[in-house]
Amino acid sequence: MADTTTVARGGGSSPAPGHRRKQNAGRARASGLPVWSIPYVLLIPGLLVIAALLLYPMFQLGVMAFQRVGLAQIRGTRPAEWVGLDNFERILGNDIFWSALRNTVVFAFVAVSLTLVVGTAVGVLLHRLGKKMSLFVVIGCMFAWAVPPVAQGVIWRSLFDAEAGIINWALNLLPDWLAAPPDGQASWTGTPWLNDTISLYVALIVCVVWAGFPFIAVSVLAGLKGIPAELYEAARVDGSGPWRTFRKITLPLLKPVFAVLTILSIIWDFKVFSQLYVLMNGPTNRDGFNLSMYAVAEAFRPPQKLGTGAAISVVLTIILLVITVVYVRQIVKQEEM
Amino acid sequence: MTPLARKRLGKILLNTAGVLVFLYAVFPVYWMVSTGFKANDQIFTTEFIPFPTHFTFEHFAKVLTEGVANNSIWLYMRNSAIVALGTVLVGSAFALLSATAIARFRFKGRGAFLVTLLIVQMLPSEGLLIPLYMMVKRVGLGDQLIGLIITQVALTLPFGVWMLRTFVAAVPKTLEEAAWIDGASRMTTFWKVLFPLVAPGLVATSIFSFITAWNDLVFALYLMSGSEGYTMPVALQYFFGQKGVDWGAIMAGSTLMTIPVVIFFLLVQRRMVSGLVAGAVKG
Structure with missing residues (x-):
């Protein structure tokens, strides 16, 4: 995986106290990545998974609750139809x-x-x-x-x-x-x-x-x-x-x-x-x-x-x-x- | 009663209570395993038969050869293992990267990320099921184990990061700095210093993810429509047939499904507690 080198950077360049920071930053630049960006690079895969597979689906769940989604929509042959509060009215009346x-x-x-x-x-x-x-x-x-x-x-x-x-x-x-x-x-x-x-x-x-x-x-x-x-x-x-x-x-x-x-x-x-x-x-x-x-x-x-x-x-x-x-x-x- | 006698009596009572708790916890598990080894005449009876006196392997043989829903149990065990191991491989790598970022760096947005992590960890998977089902179908991964793996990675990642971050934080930074000063490259420092020390935590996190993916029923149930893609939890449902329940077979199947979890569980039990209760338990 391409990320392993990034891990190595993260593992090695733990922020050093005070006077050594300059030297560290120098090395980091030598390997092509500024120190401040390392944690963000490390977080990319995790963030992508959380955003795409947890947060976005949660948002989708909220959207779908206001739509009619049946077999045609699962197959992708017809777009979902907005029905407003129908779904909620139906369940609350059941x-x-x-x-x-x-x-x-x-x-x-x-x-x-x-x-x-x-x-x-x-x-x-x-x-x-x-x-x-x-x-x-x-x-x-x-x-x-x-x-x-x-x-x-x-x-x-x-x-x-x-x-x-x-x-x-x-x-x-x-x-x-x-x-x-x-x-x-x-x-x-x-x-x-x-x-x-x-x-x-x-x-x-x-x-x-x-x-x-x-x-x-x-x-x-x-x-x-x-x-x-x-x-x-x-x-x-x-x-x-x-x-x-x-x-x-x-x-x-x-x-x-x-x-x-x-x-x-x-x-x-x-x-x-x-x-x-x-x-x-x-x-x-x-x-x-x-x-x-x-x-x-x-x-x-x-x-x-x-x-x-x-x-x-x-x-x-x-x-x-x-x-x-x-x-x-x-x-x-x-x-x- | 003398104080000594009272103390002895108290001890006997405590130990009796301990044995009762042990029996309460273990009996149902014992019942599952022993029913798997009982001949049918000892299963379908209103009598209580504590030990299989007509000991038989027929149920285990049956689930492994004839199986259920047209396939041997081996296929379902294999599917479960693929999903669980796939989840572990991808999930652990991602979790280690994120955990390193959180534990080793102070950066803008770190607190927000931690809180997000805690919240998404608690999202009900049954709620995520419906939108994830749509997504997986849309990208053409319905009925494929890879689609199941993707959902399980998402469900286990937040807790995995949460758990691993304490292990990364426990490795003293000075060790890495020492290697650094001695001229080791970042790559070397990671593989030779940080990784070996974090490995036990990585094992614990991996086992947690493995168990979650292995036990999942609801995603496998609705993402997989053909019996070739069933995992163990789904396959077990098919023993409850129209013609009555084949208890010997289902208990044999359940036992086979439970064995790997029990083994892994005994290995990491302590860490599960500390991970879940976080700072609340000091011990």
């Missing part, structure tokens, strides 16, 4: 949009809360375990974390299977007063979890919490390791109990960590796609759509309506951008860039 929005928000709220609670509890536990035991549990958690989203969906789809699933088997073991079989059934066997929207989302939450808690746990553990042990020592001497210590010392000190973890989890859970796709067997059950699924279904299921899909994506993107701004502010506050 019950599926509102149920998708509700599914997205309620799911994100429940899944994020549960992931944070489980993850934090495990993080605190890891911190208190012995070294070997802690490593053992962390390695176990890595497995749950590493499973690709599609495989996560496959696994939990099998565990929630109506006939052969372990979940129904386990519920049968529980006494009836704790987990009574659904109306009209003698046992849980045959309960189709993934057909009904609410139980589908129960399965999705179980799946996402299982895959998501290890990241929270390991991050909280890293945060806890950074808190000086003397603080806990002092709290213990002053007669503070474990819950009080957690609330008065651990939580305030880990507040920045939790802020970032919460925002990241919200962003991830808002746009969950692969797991839902597998659990609901593709975009079939319209009541069970979330916003990502709804956008994709409108855009790619025949007859393709990319404009409508774009309008739904715009709504999702705006929600996520607002959350992202909060995230970026948090990072900028903490980090000297």
Whole structure:
């Protein structure tokens, strides 16, 4: 690649303090590039990718949301037609949009809360375990974390299977007063979890919490390791109990960590796609759509309506951008860039 | 209860909780792998069969020979590997250049670039899918793995730069200056001083990009319309057929897809955390 020589320049000509600058500039000129331009040259490929494949498409998404884009436009035989606010009017007047929005928000709220609670509890536990035991549990958690989203969906789809699933088997073991079989059934066997929207989302939450808690746990553990042990020592001497210590010392000190973890989890859970796709067997059950699924279904299921899909994506993107701004502010506050 | 006994009891409780967490995390993964080795009579049952007593390789053999959607799983694994490796090769080179610029230079527009990086890193890929789909089709790269690679490079680059910049910044400038004073050329300084020291970071970033591209479902699903171009995540969907689900085969396929990710993951887990949480975690 032609750029390698440029890297070499960048690597070698780190700005030297004060008196050596002149000499450096001299050398740089000798190789044909003024020093001030080197960082910009290095940034060219990255900037091109970001501008052409991320920023421009985002702009395009906004444009397409106001157009009718179907098969003819994909083939390029006819130009896209401006339709004003039609796409937005159509989705806002559609019950599926509102149920998708509700599914997205309620799911994100429940899944994020549960992931944070489980993850934090495990993080605190890891911190208190012995070294070997802690490593053992962390390695176990890595497995749950590493499973690709599609495989996560496959696994939990099998565990929630109506006939052969372990979940129904386990519920049968529980006494009836704790987990009574659904109306009209003698046992849980045959309960189709993934057909009904609410139980589908129960399965999705179980799946996402299982895959998501290890990241929270390991991050909280890293945060806890950074808190000086003397603080806990002092709290213990002053007669503070474990819950009080957690609330008065651990939580305030880990507040920045939790802020970032919460925002990241919200962003991830808002746009969950692969797991839902597998659990609901593709975009079939319209009541069970979330916003990502709804956008994709409108855009790619025949007859393709990319404009409508774009309008739904715009709504999702705006929600996520607002959350992202909060995230970026948090990072900028903490980090000297 | 004496304090000693209480302490011992507390330790037992903690370790029990640790074992329970371990089981919770590992059991579903274990279930996937073990179902792949179970004979069908042990899969399609309402009983709980913890170990495959009728141990069989038939499902793995089936997915590798007969496969799904008219092709062996090998083809889909190969496609996934091409996309993931292509993404890594192009993405890492670009990321290293940008990361060097950010970490080694103070220039006008640097802050703006960093903030842009953070924001685009968070753009929902499902939102980018529709315009990128149009672009890829328009330039005639629909149904081609290269089109998929291009989208994955774009999706992984911002985080890659963000992660790599800390590794470049961690290499002391004095090392390069020393080589410089000793008369090394820029090329030599880069390859002999900076590159070896940044290499571990480059590996970590590459693995992150590899996993992202390898796991992607939504782009492969809609950019590829012929089964010859399917990647593993797409191919797995075809096991859920009309005639019921072949659980043995799909679990075998999922296991094959998961193995490379788990291996890579165990290698870079620590760096993923520090990259994502950035300055929030000190440790």
